[in-house]
Amino acid sequence: MGAALSHPWLRWVAGIVALSIIPFVLQPYELDLYRKMLFWVALAISYNFLFGIAGQMALSHFAFAGIGAYTVVILLTQADFGLGIAVVAALLLAAILAFIVSFAATRLEGFYLALATLAFAQLLTVVLNEGGSLTGGTGGLTSYSFPAVFGVKIEGPWYALVMVAVMLGTLAILLRIDRSWFGRACRAIRDNTEAAAAMGVDVARTKIIVFTLTSVMAAAAGMVYAFFDNTVNPPVFGLENAFLVLFMVIVGGSGSHAGAIIGAVLLRLTQDILEPIVGHYHALGFGVVVVAAILFQPKGLIGAWDALRARIKARK
Amino acid sequence: MSAMDKTLIEVRGLTKNFGGLTAVDGLDFDLKEGEVLGLIGPNGAGKSTTFNLLSGGYPASAGSVRLEGVEMLGLPPHRIAARGIMRTFQHNMPFEGMSVADNVLVGAHTTMRSGLIPVLLGAGAARAEERKARERADELIDFVGLGEFRDAEVTTLSFGQGRLLETARALAGEPRIMLFDEPAAGLTPGECDRLAEIIRGIAARGISILLIEHDMRFLLPLADRVVVLNFGRKIADGAPDTIRSDPAVVDAYLGEAGGVGAAAGSGAEPRPHA
Amino acid sequence: MADLLELLVSASASGCIYGLVALAYLLVLRPTGIVNFAVGEWAMIGAFAAVVLSVQLELPSILAIPGAALFLALVGWLTEWSVVRPLVVRGAGHLAPILVLLGMLVVYHQIMLLSFGGGQEPLDGPFGFRRVEIGPIAGTPQSFFIIVTTIAVFVAVWLFFERTVWGKSFEAVAINRRAAALMGINLRLVTAFAFAGGAAVAALAGLLDGPRGSVEVAMALPLAIQGFSALVIGGVNRVEGALLGGIILAFAEDLTRRYAPIPSGLALGVTPTLLIIFLLVRPTGLLRAREAN
Numbered sequence: 109m110g111a112a113l114s115h116p117w118l119r120w121v122a123g124i125v126a127l128s129i130i131p132f133v134l135q136p137y138e139l140d141l142y143r144k145m146l147f148w149v150a151l152a153i154s155y156n157f158l159f160g161i162a163g164q165m166a167l168s169h170f171a172f173a174g175i176g177a178y179t180v181v182i183l184l185t186q187a188d189f190g191l192g193i194a195v196v197a198a199l200l201l202a203a204i205l206a207f208i209v210s211f212a213a214t215r216l217e218g219f220y221l222a223l224a225t226l227a228f229a230q231l232l233t234v235v236l237n238e239g240g241s242l243t244g245g246t247g248g249l250t251s252y253s254f255p256a257v258f259g260v261k262i263e264g265p266w267y268a269l270v271m272v273a274v275m276l277g278t279l280a281i282l283l284r285i286d287r288s289w290f291g292r293a294c295r296a297i298r299d300n301t302e303a304a305a306a307m308g309v310d311v312a313r314t315k316i317i318v319f320t321l322t323s324v325m326a327a328a329a330g331m332v333y334a335f336f337d338n339t340v341n342p343p344v345f346g347l348e349n350a351f352l353v354l355f356m357v358i359v360g361g362s363g364s365h366a367g368a369i370i371g372a373v374l375l376r377l378t379q380d381i382l383e384p385i386v387g388h389y390h391a392l393g394f395g396v397v398v399v400a401a402i403l404f405q406p407k408g409l410i411g412a413w414d415a416l417r418a419r420i421k422a423r424k
Numbered sequence: 425m426s427a428m429d430k431t432l433i434e435v436r437g438l439t440k441n442f443g444g445l446t447a448v449d450g451l452d453f454d455l456k457e458g459e460v461l462g463l464i465g466p467n468g469a470g471k472s473t474t475f476n477l478l479s480g481g482y483p484a485s486a487g488s489v490r491l492e493g494v495e496m497l498g499l500p501p502h503r504i505a506a507r508g509i510m511r512t513f514q515h516n517m518p519f520e521g522m523s524v525a526d527n528v529l530v531g532a533h534t535t536m537r538s539g540l541i542p543v544l545l546g547a548g549a550a551r552a553e554e555r556k557a558r559e560r561a562d563e564l565i566d567f568v569g570l571g572e573f574r575d576a577e578v579t580t581l582s583f584g585q586g587r588l589l590e591t592a593r594a595l596a597g598e599p600r601i602m603l604f605d606e607p608a609a610g611l612t613p614g615e616c617d618r619l620a621e622i623i624r625g626i627a628a629r630g631i632s633i634l635l636i637e638h639d640m641r642f643l644l645p646l647a648d649r650v651v652v653l654n655f656g657r658k659i660a661d662g663a664p665d666t667i668r669s670d671p672a673v674v675d676a677y678l679g680e681a682g683g684v685g686a687a688a689g690s691g692a693e694p695r696p697h698a
Numbered sequence: 699m700a701d702l703l704e705l706l707v708s709a710s711a712s713g714c715i716y717g718l719v720a721l722a723y724l725l726v727l728r729p730t731g732i733v734n735f736a737v738g739e740w741a742m743i744g745a746f747a748a749v750v751l752s753v754q755l756e757l758p759s760i761l762a763i764p765g766a767a768l769f770l771a772l773v774g775w776l777t778e779w780s781v782v783r784p785l786v787v788r789g790a791g792h793l794a795p796i797l798v799l800l801g802m803l804v805v806y807h808q809i810m811l812l813s814f815g816g817g818q819e820p821l822d823g824p825f826g827f828r829r830v831e832i833g834p835i836a837g838t839p840q841s842f843f844i845i846v847t848t849i850a851v852f853v854a855v856w857l858f859f860e861r862t863v864w865g866k867s868f869e870a871v872a873i874n875r876r877a878a879a880l881m882g883i884n885l886r887l888v889t890a891f892a893f894a895g896g897a898a899v900a901a902l903a904g905l906l907d908g909p910r911g912s913v914e915v916a917m918a919l920p921l922a923i924q925g926f927s928a929l930v931i932g933g934v935n936r937v938e939g940a941l942l943g944g945i946i947l948a949f950a951e952d953l954t955r956r957y958a959p960i961p962s963g964l965a966l967g968v969t970p971t972l973l974i975i976f977l978l979v980r981p982t983g984l985l986r987a988r989e990a991n
Contacts, residue, residue: 165793216977219733219796223926224977227970230923234967281544288543288554289529289536292522296530299519306479306513308505308534308597317540347919351800358797363521388812395804402798403784 120280127272131265140336141380143268147333148356149372150275154325155353156360156368157282161291162318163298164213167350168225169326171232174345175202176327177334178236178243185252186242195331202327203320210319214312229350236342248341271332278325283365294318295363355394359401361408370409430457432601432632433496438487440473440656447473449656451487455601455634460627462643462664463636465653466676471636474653475605478634479511480504491601506534510594511603516586518578518593525574527589528561531596557596564592568622584615591622595631602626604635608642616642644668652676700836707837707845709952710945711910714848717944718903719925720932721855724940725896727929728872729888732782732795737900738922739806742915744770744901745908746810749819759824766905767898774897777802778890786889803922810915823909844906848941851902856937868892927973933983942984947972 127146131139155169179198183189189197212224236243243249254262262270285291293314296304305311334340352375360371375394382390405412433455440448448470455461465471477484480501489496491507499507510531519527536557538550565574568588573581581589587607594602604623608616616639623646627633637643644650644664652660652667654676660667667673722737747766751757757765781802785794825839832842859865870878871888879885903921904913924947932943950972955965976983 212974212978216981218793219735220930220977220981223923223930224974226923227927227973227977230970231967231974234964234970237966238961238963284544284546285540288550289533289538289557290540290543292526292530293533295522295526296519296533299521300517302501303513303517303519304530305501306505306511306517307531307593308502309530310502351804354797355801355804388808392805392808392812395801395808398801399781399798399805402794402801403781406790406794 120276124272124276127276128269131268131272134265136264139265139268141376143271143336144333145373145376145380146268146271146275147329147336148353148376149369150271150278150329151326151353152356152360152368152372153275153278153282153365154322154329156357156362156365157286157294158318158322159354160357160362160364160368161286161298162294162315164315164319165218165222165354166213166225166319167222167354168209168228169323169353170345170349171225171229172202172206172323172326173330173333174232174236174340175205176330177340177345178249179327180331181249181252181334181340182242184255185249191255191257198331199324199327203324206320206323206327207316209323210316213315213319226347226350229345229347233342233346236345244341246342248339248344250339253338254335267335271329274328274332278329279365279369281325286365290314290317355398357408359397359408361410364408364410367408367410374409431455432457432492433634434488434490435478436488436490438474438477438489439485440470440477440482441485447656448477448484451653451656451658453651453658453661455632456649457632458627458630459648460623460633460635460646462647462650463634463653464638464640464643464650465659467638468655469653469676470656471638471653472605473656475511475603475636478504479509479603505597508598508600509603510597510599510601512587512590512594512605512607514605514607514609516583516590518581518586518589520577520579522578523575524565524570524578524581524589525558525561527578528564528592528596529557531593532557532561532598534597561592561596564595567595567625568592569618584611587611587615587619588622591619591626595626599631601632601634604633604637606637606639607635608637608639620646640668703835704837705952705956706949707835707841709948711837711841711844711948712952713928713945713948714844714941715903715907715921715944716924716928716947717932717941718848718851718899718906719921720929720940720944721852721937722896722900722903723925723929724934724937725855725899726892727934729868729875729892730782730786730795730871731792732799733926734799734893734896735796735922735926736777736799736803736806737896737925738918738920739803739810740770740774740897740900741904741907741921741925742913742918743773743806743810743904745821745904745913745917746814746819747901748905748908749821749913752822753819763824763902763905767901770901771894771898774893774895774900775890777897778893782893783886783889807915807918814915816915818912818914821905821908821913838910840906840909844910847902847906851899852937852941855899859937864891923973924969927969927976929983930973930976930981931983933985933987935982935987936985939983939985946984 130142134142151169151173158164158166158169176198179201180194183194183197184191209225209228213221216224237246239245254267293304293309296307296309297311297314301311356371356375357368358371359375360369361367378394379390382393401408407414431454435451435453438448438451439446451474463471463474476482477497478489480499484497487497491509496504496507519530536553538547538553542550562574565571568591570585570588570592573585578586578589607619607623611619620642623633635643635647647664649662650664650667651658652673659672659676660670719737719741722740723734726732726734744766747769748762751762751765752759781798782795785798823840823843825843828839829836830839830842859869867878867883868888870881870883871885875885904917907917907921928943928947929940930943931946932939932941947969951965951968954968955962958965
């Protein structure tokens with residue numbers, strides 16, 4: 109039995125089953141927390157690839173979630189698109205915008221890239237706020253709902269499965285390409301761009317691909333998010349949350365898929381559990397955790413876990 | 425020694441100006457297939473500049489560099505690598521977030537043909553290519569003598585071991601031509617000997633080698649032919665034995681403490697060629 | 699016409715505020731290479747410090763303003779000592795200090811939210827409210843006070859860098875850390891001073907801006923973004939660039955808001971647009987570095 113579980117396929121099946129059953133045993137309030145957590149996990153996983161693995165410190169990730177969310181809602185409600193077409197069109201728009209923004213990534217490094225992408229996120233907020241009836245202005249869009257699929261209404265725990273699917277899909281795709289020449293090329297760019305180029309890596313092209321791919325993944329997660337509360341508004345996709353994904357990845361362990369998941373889960377749980385108890389202090393605690401992580405365990409929680417395992421192995 | 429008739433690289437009129445300073449001035453030389461060519465000269469002679477021009481570090485002011493007749497000047501570094509020219513870095517530039525094996529695998533980047541979609545779908549051809557690349561990387565790691573460090577973090581390697589990693593990584597690209605940037609710099613005599621052996625092994629595999637080097641003790645026994653630079657110009661071009669007694673070369677190095685004799689190890693006999 | 703002149707005065711005052719924030723970035727960036735995004739929080743804390751000193755402790759402005767600046771200098775120095783220095787000593791790379799300061803941004807922000815809440819506090823300028831007229835130019839006393847103070851600060855900083863030994867050592871560190879250390883310049887002292895000075899300048903920006911509206915925790919992030927944009931536009935290589943960038947940014951914003959035929963909310967897009975344009979087209983900013991001699 110132990111040997112069987114070590115087979116990757118079985119671990120995936122077990123994971124899918126577990127994640128899919130959970131929604132059906134939760135109270136409505138807990139269900140809401142669960143699917144929002146999955147949303148953040150999906151964002152953290154894709155952001156980890158962009159920042160932790162490819163070294164691109166972009167702050168536009170959450171903005172792309174917003175682009176996905178708004179576009180699909182607008183196309184559904186105002187352009188009367190069918191669900192399938194709306195989703196595809198929204199992904200396409202996100203891809204085009206990401207492609208354009210990715211050119212900034214080929215020309216800017218480090219914090220300058222972060223600021224350029226933050227400016228992009230700011231511009232998006234301005235556009236959303238001033239979009240009049242198209243975007244619903246500062247109040248956003250409400251009173252829409254997830255359309256029936258082949259006559260079947262998908263809601264509640266069943267809709268949570270959609271988020272599970274998108275999250276797992278994101279993880280599966282990124283895991284696959286990580287363990288290939290592409291993943292190594294990304295890490296090479298992160299570690300030493302000049303040496304990467306000397307080894308034949310087309311740095312600009314790789315950056316464009318990574319940026320576009322992960323931003324489209326963020327848009328996909330955003331699309332699912334749009335139907336959680338059936339409301340989208342500018343503050344949700346605003347600047348505060350732009351930093352949050354970055355912090356999750358840092359705390360969990362930048363560069364590690366497991367780290368991104370752990371970071372997102374931990375920070376969401378802390379917020380959801382602690383906020384009712386200690387109120388706003390949870391946010392302060394969170395800031396302290398981020399600072400502590402960078403100072404004492406730059407490899408994040410995953411790094412601490414690996415160090416612990418190594419020490420246990422050494423004792424044996 | 426195999427017949428080295430075919431010219432692989434032709435450098436003609438290579439010139440580089442930095443503002444008012446001419447670092448390389450109308451340089452002409454050839455690299456023939458299968459040979460080990462040394463590029464030497466006193467400090468400031470233009471060796472590093474020439475190296476950087478050849479590896480795409482910055483654009484030249486004038487001249488041409490042709491690989492089998494095709495112009496290479498002005499190409500970005502990754503395209504030069506794609507043409508089969510791989511290089512090492514004098515100050516070792518490992519990818520510090522990856523293991524030794526993965527570092528070497530990055531060197532094999534230009535040999536990986538599978539597109540992203542096949543990789544994503546887990547196509548058999550893509551997986552086979554990945555497997556073969558790993559086998560080759562392991563082979564190269566053993567070849568340079570880093571076998572026991574295969575899964576180590578590169579930050580744990582000594583400088584000399586890092587140099588070996590540089591070499592294995594560049595070899596992973598299956599190059600036709602290897603450019604070594606002052607490979608002996610920073611190495612102990614024992615490490616120098618091992619590196620020289622490895623370079624001979626590389627040459628034995630049919631790869632053409634261009635070495636820039638300051639340390640003549642290391643270079644002269646290794647090279648089939650030597651080009652000597654001074655003030656950005658070629659002042660000599662020939663076999664190591666001819667070079668060491670060439671008056672122009674001796675003159676150039678006279679400015680250096682001890683001159684050619686000291687640099688080449690006075691009284692030391694050159695080791696026989698492989 | 700009078701309208702336009704009044705707008706120019708107001709825009710100049712805004713430009714000075716942005717310029718001060720940009721200067722706060724620059725003072726830390728030049729010698730250390732660290733982009734300290736928490737300067738916005740420092741500016742906000744400076745404004746609150748002025749509120750506490752002048753409103754609650756009822757100190758006159760002549761004491762409250764330097765008091766707030768000194769307090770922030772202490773905060774800046776403590777920040778450098780506690781979270782930045784350990785990273786530099788450890789050789790943690792260039793990204794780590796930037797990230798840790800982003801974490802500190804959250805810490806400062808939350809501490810201030812917990813202490814003062816999210817509401818607005820009034821802060822009076824030292825010269826009252828009556829409109830001041832200098833010839834054809836009119837504006838609030840605070841606007842003129844801001845402009846004069848900013849010019850004084852910039853002149854002082856410029857003189858510091860150009861004419862004093864201390865300032866030259868800052869420049870030396872900015873140009874080449876290792877060489878400067880070998881020349882005997884105490885890197886730790888320079889870094890500590892850079893942070894303290896940057897924080898004090900940021901505090902000035904905050905407390906000068908406060909009387910023009912109100913003081914609130916939410917003022918921090920926009921100031922951080924506008925200050926950084928001003929820095930990019932003006933250029934990181936020269937002190938004057940910070941002020942030039944601020945002025946250009948403020949003029950672009952205010953003139954667009956007043957005269958452009960677009961809804962006023964869209965004027966908020968001017969800053970990010972300019973920032974993106976400059977980062978892509980001219981990342982070194984408008985002013986070039988002075989030639990090395």
